[in-house]
Amino acid sequence: MIQQEDTIVALATPNGIGAIGVIRLSGHDAITIAQKVWKGRDLTKQASHTLHFGRIIDGDIELDEVVTSLFVAPRSYTRENVVEISCHGSNYIIESIIKLFIKNGARAAKAGEFTLRAFLNGQLDLSQAEAVADLIASNSKASQQIALQQLRGGFSNQLQQLRDQLVQFASLIELELDFAEEDVEFANRDQLKQLTHTITRVIGSLIQSFELGNAIKNGVNTVIAGRPNAGKSTLLNALLNEERAIVSHIPGTTRDTIEELLNIQGINFRLIDTAGIREATDTIEQIGVQRTMEKISQSALLIYVYDAGEISIADLNSDIENLQKPGITMLVVANKADLLNDEQLAALPYTGKTIIISAKEKQHIDELKHEIYNAAIKDQLTGHETLVTNIRHLQALQKTEEALIRVLEGIDFVTSDFLSMDIKQALHYLGEITGAVTTDDLLENIFSKFCIGK
Amino acid sequence: MIQQEDTIVALATPNGIGAIGVIRLSGHDAITIAQKVWKGRDLTKQASHTLHFGRIIDGDIELDEVVTSLFVAPRSYTRENVVEISCHGSNYIIESIIKLFIKNGARAAKAGEFTLRAFLNGQLDLSQAEAVADLIASNSKASQQIALQQLRGGFSNQLQQLRDQLVQFASLIELELDFAEEDVEFANRDQLKQLTHTITRVIGSLIQSFELGNAIKNGVNTVIAGRPNAGKSTLLNALLNEERAIVSHIPGTTRDTIEELLNIQGINFRLIDTAGIREATDTIEQIGVQRTMEKISQSALLIYVYDAGEISIADLNSDIENLQKPGITMLVVANKADLLNDEQLAALPYTGKTIIISAKEKQHIDELKHEIYNAAIKDQLTGHETLVTNIRHLQALQKTEEALIRVLEGIDFVTSDFLSMDIKQALHYLGEITGAVTTDDLLENIFSKFCIGK
Numbered sequence: 001m002i003q004q005e006d007t008i009v010a011l012a013t014p015n016g017i018g019a020i021g022v023i024r025l026s027g028h029d030a031i032t033i034a035q036k037v038w039k040g041r042d043l044t045k046q047a048s049h050t051l052h053f054g055r056i057i058d059g060d061i062e063l064d065e066v067v068t069s070l071f072v073a074p075r076s077y078t079r080e081n082v083v084e085i086s087c088h089g090s091n092y093i094i095e096s097i098i099k100l101f102i103k104n105g106a107r108a109a110k111a112g113e114f115t116l117r118a119f120l121n122g123q124l125d126l127s128q129a130e131a132v133a134d135l136i137a138s139n140s141k142a143s144q145q146i147a148l149q150q151l152r153g154g155f156s157n158q159l160q161q162l163r164d165q166l167v168q169f170a171s172l173i174e175l176e177l178d179f180a181e182e183d184v185e186f187a188n189r190d191q192l193k194q195l196t197h198t199i200t201r202v203i204g205s206l207i208q209s210f211e212l213g214n215a216i217k218n219g220v221n222t223v224i225a226g227r228p229n230a231g232k233s234t235l236l237n238a239l240l241n242e243e244r245a246i247v248s249h250i251p252g253t254t255r256d257t258i259e260e261l262l263n264i265q266g267i268n269f270r271l272i273d274t275a276g277i278r279e280a281t282d283t284i285e286q287i288g289v290q291r292t293m294e295k296i297s298q299s300a301l302l303i304y305v306y307d308a309g310e311i312s313i314a315d316l317n318s319d320i321e322n323l324q325k326p327g328i329t330m331l332v333v334a335n336k337a338d339l340l341n342d343e344q345l346a347a348l349p350y351t352g353k354t355i356i357i358s359a360k361e362k363q364h365i366d367e368l369k370h371e372i373y374n375a376a377i378k379d380q381l382t383g384h385e386t387l388v389t390n391i392r393h394l395q396a397l398q399k400t401e402e403a404l405i406r407v408l409e410g411i412d413f414v415t416s417d418f419l420s421m422d423i424k425q426a427l428h429y430l431g432e433i434t435g436a437v438t439t440d441d442l443l444e445n446i447f448s449k450f451c452i453g454k
Numbered sequence: 455m456i457q458q459e460d461t462i463v464a465l466a467t468p469n470g471i472g473a474i475g476v477i478r479l480s481g482h483d484a485i486t487i488a489q490k491v492w493k494g495r496d497l498t499k500q501a502s503h504t505l506h507f508g509r510i511i512d513g514d515i516e517l518d519e520v521v522t523s524l525f526v527a528p529r530s531y532t533r534e535n536v537v538e539i540s541c542h543g544s545n546y547i548i549e550s551i552i553k554l555f556i557k558n559g560a561r562a563a564k565a566g567e568f569t570l571r572a573f574l575n576g577q578l579d580l581s582q583a584e585a586v587a588d589l590i591a592s593n594s595k596a597s598q599q600i601a602l603q604q605l606r607g608g609f610s611n612q613l614q615q616l617r618d619q620l621v622q623f624a625s626l627i628e629l630e631l632d633f634a635e636e637d638v639e640f641a642n643r644d645q646l647k648q649l650t651h652t653i654t655r656v657i658g659s660l661i662q663s664f665e666l667g668n669a670i671k672n673g674v675n676t677v678i679a680g681r682p683n684a685g686k687s688t689l690l691n692a693l694l695n696e697e698r699a700i701v702s703h704i705p706g707t708t709r710d711t712i713e714e715l716l717n718i719q720g721i722n723f724r725l726i727d728t729a730g731i732r733e734a735t736d737t738i739e740q741i742g743v744q745r746t747m748e749k750i751s752q753s754a755l756l757i758y759v760y761d762a763g764e765i766s767i768a769d770l771n772s773d774i775e776n777l778q779k780p781g782i783t784m785l786v787v788a789n790k791a792d793l794l795n796d797e798q799l800a801a802l803p804y805t806g807k808t809i810i811i812s813a814k815e816k817q818h819i820d821e822l823k824h825e826i827y828n829a830a831i832k833d834q835l836t837g838h839e840t841l842v843t844n845i846r847h848l849q850a851l852q853k854t855e856e857a858l859i860r861v862l863e864g865i866d867f868v869t870s871d872f873l874s875m876d877i878k879q880a881l882h883y884l885g886e887i888t889g890a891v892t893t894d895d896l897l898e899n900i901f902s903k904f905c906i907g908k
Contacts, residue, residue: 013475014543017590018468019568019908020476022540049505051523062602064589069505069523086476086538088589089468089905092598114473135518135542136471144546148516451543454473 004117007033008109009101011094012453018089023097024453025106026114030081034068036104043083048072056085058100064093078114079121112450116443119435125156126435126446130390133450134217141266142216146387155386155393156434162199163430169195170423176416193411199426200404203397206386210394212377213387215300219261219268220376223296225323226305227315231335234359235305236260236271239369241362264373272299293325301329301376308334308356313349320350329375333368335359392446393433400429458574461487462563463555465548466907472543477551478907479560480568484535488522490558497537502526510539512554518547532568533575566904570897573889579610580889580900584844587904588671595720596670600841609840609847610888616653617884623649624877630870647865653880654858657851660840664848666831667841669754673715673722674830677750679777680759681769685789688813689759690714690725693823695816718827726753747779755783755830762788762810767803774804783829787822789813846900847887854883 007027013020025034035043039062040054050070056063069084076082087093102108112133119129131150138144149155172187179186226232239262260271272295296302304323306316324330334348338358348354355371357364388394403426410418431437461481467474479488489497493516494508504524510517523538530536541547556562566587573583585604592598603609626641633640680686693716714725726749750756758777760770778784788802792812802808809825811818842848857880864872885891 012473013467014470014472016468016470017905019466019478019590019905021467022474022476024473051503051505051525061595061599063598064602065605067523069521071505084540088586089908090590090592090598092593092595093589096595096598132542135547136473136544138544139546141546141550144517144544144550145515148518151519451471451473454543 004120007106008113008117009098009106010109010114010453011098012084013089015091017091020086021089021094023085023087023094023101024109024114025083025085025101026076026078026080026109026117027106028073028081029105030083031070031072033101033104033106034083034085037063037100038068040068043068043070046070048075056087056097056100058096063096063100064088066097074121077123078117079123080117109452110448111452112447112454113452115450115454116447119443124151125153126438127156127159127390127393127433128153129435130392130446132454134389136451136454138217139261140216140219140263140268143268143389145266146213146216146389149386150389155388158202158386159430159434162202163427163436165195166199166423166427166430170420170427173416173420173423177420180416187416189411193408196404196407196411200401200408203401203404206388207394207397207401209386210388210391213389214391215376216267216387217389219270220301221272221299222262222269222301222303222372222376223272223299224303224305225296226335227307227311227319229310230305230307231359232305235303235333235335235357238359238362238365239271241365264369265377267373267377269301269372269376296323296328297325299328301331301372303331303333303372305333305335305359306350307336308348309336309339309344311349316349320352331355331368331371331375333357338363396429396432400426403429458571461560462567462571463552463560464563464568464907465552466538467543469545471545474540475543475548477539477541477548477555478563478568479537479539479555480530480532480534480563480571481560482527482535483559484537485524485526487555487558487560488537488539491517491554492522494522497522497524500524502529510541510551510554512550517550517554518542520551528575531577532571533577534571563906564902565906566901566908569904569908570901573897578605579607580892581610581613581844581847581887582607583889584846584900586908588843590905590908592671593715594670594673594717594722597672597722597843599720600667600670600843603840604843609842612656612840613884613888616656617881617890619649620653620877620881620884624874624881627870627874627877631874634870643865647862650858650861650865654855654862657855657858660842661848661851661855663840664842664845667843668845669830670721670841671843673724674755675726675753676716676723676755676757676826676830677726677753678757678759679750680789681761681765681773683764684759684761685813686759689757689787689789689811692813692816692819693725695819718823719831721827721831723755723826723830750777750782751779753782755785755826757785757787757826759787759789759813760804761790762802763790763793763798765803770803774806785809785822785825785829787811792817850883850886854880857883 005028007025007029009023009025012022012024031043037056037058038054039057040052043052046052048071052068052070053065054068055065064087067086069086071077071082073079073081085097087097098108115124115129115132118124119126124132128151131147134147135144135151138147169187169192175186176184224232224236240260262269262271302323304320306319320332332350332352332354334350334354334356336358337345337356338361345356348356355364355368357368359365388397403422406422407419407426410422428437432442459482461479461483463477463479466476466478485497491510491512492508493511494506497506500506502525506522506524507519508522509519518541521540523540525531525536527533527535539551541551552562569578569583569586572578573580578586582605585601588601589598589605592601623641623646629640630638678686678690694714716723716725756777758774760773774784774786786804786806786808788804788808788810790812791799791810792815799810802810809818809822811822813819842851857876860876861873861880864876882891886896
């Protein structure tokens, strides 16, 4: 898969009509290839990090007036020579220029190939490279912050520290193997035990953080359920009221695939289409129950709404009992409070915690949002400095944890060679996250999910 | 409409997910505003045309790692200070950065406002500014070449020369007005007549060039007509065969609004949906005839196809007679030649020029393309160095021509003041093209059609 000798080219900006498009070239010959089709100052003689106005020419034919950015190796994203051509945003022109570069010795870049080169050339480790894709896909403050922190190496540094500590012991135990006949212990078993405990705890905490990290990265699946006329649609509109414009005024984002996106304090909540639930709730023991429950079981949060002036104690308790699922947080919301007086409100049938609102009059909606945020996020935030958001990292951490548990179990009983094997396994899986250990398949798998041009 | 004191900001690249997005700031304070949210080398102290890696920060919060391009006035597109931020291509990040700039004193740019400033600051004249939009919209070699030539000032220079010559006479005639009592002639009437003739001829030629210019810019409307089973669809596919991939492999281009785009020697031919014609041709005198004729009358070129082995002389002549329209070139194509022998081919019923092909076997398709190109383009190319592609320019040229004809008609009869008025009118309309004469309305009208960010 990996050929690094050639110079690659791709459009780095989105397709479509815009004022400008940026075409990126990277590789040893990037500057000399650009120079071949360039009318302007000699690019091969210019300093790195400079901008040059000029023309792209194909023989006698001028293709465009452009501005060229020059990044001389190793001072570039890929640590190779990089040239970026900022041309007029016509698809015809962009395509013509890319073809021209290919005619002059470049090759069309594969998905993620620029970032792959940045990784292979030591500019980024693997988890940082993955953060680049996360950053591009980020659609909320929280997801952007996590991705940026990962890109900046926060996660990598933490793993590196754990790894360094383990490596020390691994080498001491290796040493013991060399002196196996003499039955010496270079690696203090108590210290190893303590260290392994510490690392296992850290790894365990990272594993636990995935639930939250994943919710932040992909949004918190949230179902609104309730009987007909409980005011679910009005509630949905009240919740989305101001936020809607913010999430939807740039076209082409995630809105195509999900019903509605609600942003509370930088976290996206995906409000799942509850049409099934809407129809099913009054015959909840009957035919719709399975579909309803499926939707709820795929969610992290359930907002159950009832009409405070209408529902009977029996129906309310039955609904709540039926909808409750282990591991899914339920918020109980009494709606249409504007139609009740204080006395009636005090006599609401449900005895558990209830958020009393009027969706129609937009009363206590902010309070509800606060509760939604708290229910999904707040408790989990405690104690997690780093959040794991990537399922590949989760799996590697889980395998690391398994290996470390084997180390702990065997530390007092097994011989150095078995201990050494388990520690090496832990090191291997930790190394997979940052790319200290990789295979072509792994890289292919990761970078093929990138967009072309990155 | 026109406020130039403030600093404007917009996304310069298309919306959508891409590796990077480029945000453009222009105005007196562009660099100081960028510096306010910047972590990296002090941008206010850097040279023009340099690139800087750094971070965009909102107080304590980092928004992204970016590369910033610096263009110090007047060495920029707008001749103002310009800063371009190349950030990760997440809509969330792009939106956050734009909002941050607005919070720090920039204003969201209106459509075309960067180019408007380039015009107002004398970087481009009006027809060059319009060429920027044409260049972005260009979708073929020919349309791109015309737009680029116009951007480079070819058209403007030609108009400027005409204008300079007229201005001389205008000033001499003005002088005559000052000495009106003395009945002197500073402006030689014969020379003026000769010059006006020359200019009128050039203007006339430019007006004539619009038909071709417009065809090149917008594509040549081409209808394929013929009886059922004449092989129209097969012909369409044979024509599009190789070209199709070229015009369609970048999504979001003009393909949504037209049926098929065929590129011959850099010219786009818009093959109009002929479903109406297909059904109507065998009952051509009947109900479908009006719709068919409407489509044909909107086209510049008609390709009439018939089945060489099937049609009778009577039907053929009747079709051709019915389809022929003044001003629309018709190509007569005999299809299914592979089923006939030489003798049969020699005995084809139509006596006019016929292109004999087999759409199915792809015989003589290149020859047909050559004939299509020649019919639409070749004859018209002669004698036009500059092609007018813009209807606003066409109208201004027509008004110039009218004024010049009034000059010619009156030159021997009317007094200096009338002559002066007509010459000034001609100058006015010529000046409108390049923007020597403008109104806010005119500018508003032109630039509001641009995309935002250009």
